[in-house]
Amino acid sequence: MQKKIQSALISVYYKNGLEKIIQLLKENNITIYTTGGTQKFIEDAGVSCVAVESLTGFPSILGGRVKTLHPSVFGGILARREMESDLQEMKQYNIPEIDLVIVDLYPFEETVKSTDDEKTIIEKIDVGGPSMIRAAAKNFANVLVIADKNNYTDLENILSQKNAETSLEERKQFAAKAFDVCSGYDMAISNYFNKTDFLNPFVADKKVLRYGENPHQQASFAGNLDEVFEQLHGKELSYNNLVDVDAAIQLMNEFNSSTITFAIIKHTNVCGIAQSVNVNEAFNAALSGDPESAFGGVLIANASIDKTTADTLNSLFFEVLIAPSFDADALEILQSKKNRILLKTKNSVQQKQMSKTVLNGILSQDFDKGNFAEWKEEGGRNSSPEEKDNLIFANLVCKHLKSNAIAIIKDKQLIGKGCGQTSRVDALRQAIAKATQFNFDLKDSVVASDAFFPFDDCVKIAHEAGVTAFIQPGGSIRDKDSIEYCKANNLVMVITGLRHFKH
Numbered sequence: 001m002q003k004k005i006q007s008a009l010i011s012v013y014y015k016n017g018l019e020k021i022i023q024l025l026k027e028n029n030i031t032i033y034t035t036g037g038t039q040k041f042i043e044d045a046g047v048s049c050v051a052v053e054s055l056t057g058f059p060s061i062l063g064g065r066v067k068t069l070h071p072s073v074f075g076g077i078l079a080r081r082e083m084e085s086d087l088q089e090m091k092q093y094n095i096p097e098i099d100l101v102i103v104d105l106y107p108f109e110e111t112v113k114s115t116d117d118e119k120t121i122i123e124k125i126d127v128g129g130p131s132m133i134r135a136a137a138k139n140f141a142n143v144l145v146i147a148d149k150n151n152y153t154d155l156e157n158i159l160s161q162k163n164a165e166t167s168l169e170e171r172k173q174f175a176a177k178a179f180d181v182c183s184g185y186d187m188a189i190s191n192y193f194n195k196t197d198f199l200n201p202f203v204a205d206k207k208v209l210r211y212g213e214n215p216h217q218q219a220s221f222a223g224n225l226d227e228v229f230e231q232l233h234g235k236e237l238s239y240n241n242l243v244d245v246d247a248a249i250q251l252m253n254e255f256n257s258s259t260i261t262f263a264i265i266k267h268t269n270v271c272g273i274a275q276s277v278n279v280n281e282a283f284n285a286a287l288s289g290d291p292e293s294a295f296g297g298v299l300i301a302n303a304s305i306d307k308t309t310a311d312t313l314n315s316l317f318f319e320v321l322i323a324p325s326f327d328a329d330a331l332e333i334l335q336s337k338k339n340r341i342l343l344k345t346k347n348s349v350q351q352k353q354m355s356k357t358v359l360n361g362i363l364s365q366d367f368d369k370g371n372f373a374e375w376k377e378e379g380g381r382n383s384s385p386e387e388k389d390n391l392i393f394a395n396l397v398c399k400h401l402k403s404n405a406i407a408i409i410k411d412k413q414l415i416g417k418g419c420g421q422t423s424r425v426d427a428l429r430q431a432i433a434k435a436t437q438f439n440f441d442l443k444d445s446v447v448a449s450d451a452f453f454p455f456d457d458c459v460k461i462a463h464e465a466g467v468t469a470f471i472q473p474g475g476s477i478r479d480k481d482s483i484e485y486c487k488a489n490n491l492v493m494v495i496t497g498l499r500h501f502k503h
């Protein structure tokens, strides 16, 4: 049903951006009702308006806590124009109809970010604004609601059309958006009161993705990628790219930028990682750990990409390269492939909680932070400084493999990994097979396990392959079997007390 806009209620916190709308309302002879600060802005722009006080018969009271909360305002928004009884009551109480509601809420989230003063924060909980938005959205059959400044251009287009009319479908779409605004606003307030940090899908920019994990799945992303990285080149990031970029960034957050580290991610697992004296060598070592799997992977470095590395990388087919910076000549080389995605990282992502959907509900948990809770040398001898370095590195790499996971490290290079296996011994066998496939000598290598060894079979198999040191959380009722084997064979066994399952 087409509806002509004849009256509007405007109550906005930030006034900028309204200029053209005010002029268009004037041109269309639309009566404007408004609140104090907004009234001044409109009148300064040379447009006359009606103070909401003249509808309510009350001034704004309690320092602005109550100004629009009144039947004369809400009656005008909520009245069902098609219902005779509503219209009669409107007439009886002398309430004018309001056809358009424009609200910009108090900036609650901004205030929380800028101060710790509770009184200031509480005063920025808008009460009248969300109430007007909800009322207008509920009555979308008759009223158009604009609750987001991003929709000002849409409103300008509507007001520029002949008769300033809207369709029912159009009003319903704006109502849906308005309820999103209210939900996001309330969730931000709830996060503040409950001291939680739940991701807010309503306030975040929602990006429709080309498709999901597979082409027949629709997908979207709610978040702010601009805070995480700058895309310097390449095609739009897909759903799978975003998942792998997240895995890559989470992994690289583990490593101090003073040690040059390069990693290759495939389907969220680390398939190559190494530390070295320069980026090019780190990349070569990461790649040679499993050159087969690296094809089409997501690459990440914690140091600037120079020309030498770009030249080496250029021959590899990869989807995404992430780094804190790129030298100009390196960028030129890497941009030679049109679709190749190049991302320059900004701040590290400091998420406190992670969530996923299960059984039609949301499971949330803290991030798995840290490497080891304790360092107990329980084997036949203590680790040498070099072994210790490799064990620390191995444990962090293993943490970023899907469970059950085993990582084999030698000289700060991942030479074998087993992940996503249903038994730990299979994960180990897979890791050894990978290392053997690419001709690595496992002699003096170290093994990390994401969870305890339930039996002594893993340490025996690894030892026979050449491994001399192990790191694992411990906690099995048969820990002593693996420990005894290490003692008997002069092997290092570090117990960390911190399990790193990743499902």
Ligand SMILES: NC(=O)c1ncn([C@@H]2O[C@H](COP(=O)(O)O)[C@@H](O)[C@H]2O)c1NC=O
Binding pocket: 011, 012, 013, 014, 034, 035, 036, 037, 038, 039, 064, 065, 066, 067, 068, 069, 103, 104, 105, 106, 125, 126, 127, 128, 129, 130
């Ligand atoms: N309390 C009320 O009745 C009320 N009615 C509207 N507001 C808000 O007041 C602001 C506009 O006020 P002004 O026009 O006075 O600058 C808007 O952000 C609007 O959402 C209110 N403020 C807070 O709840």
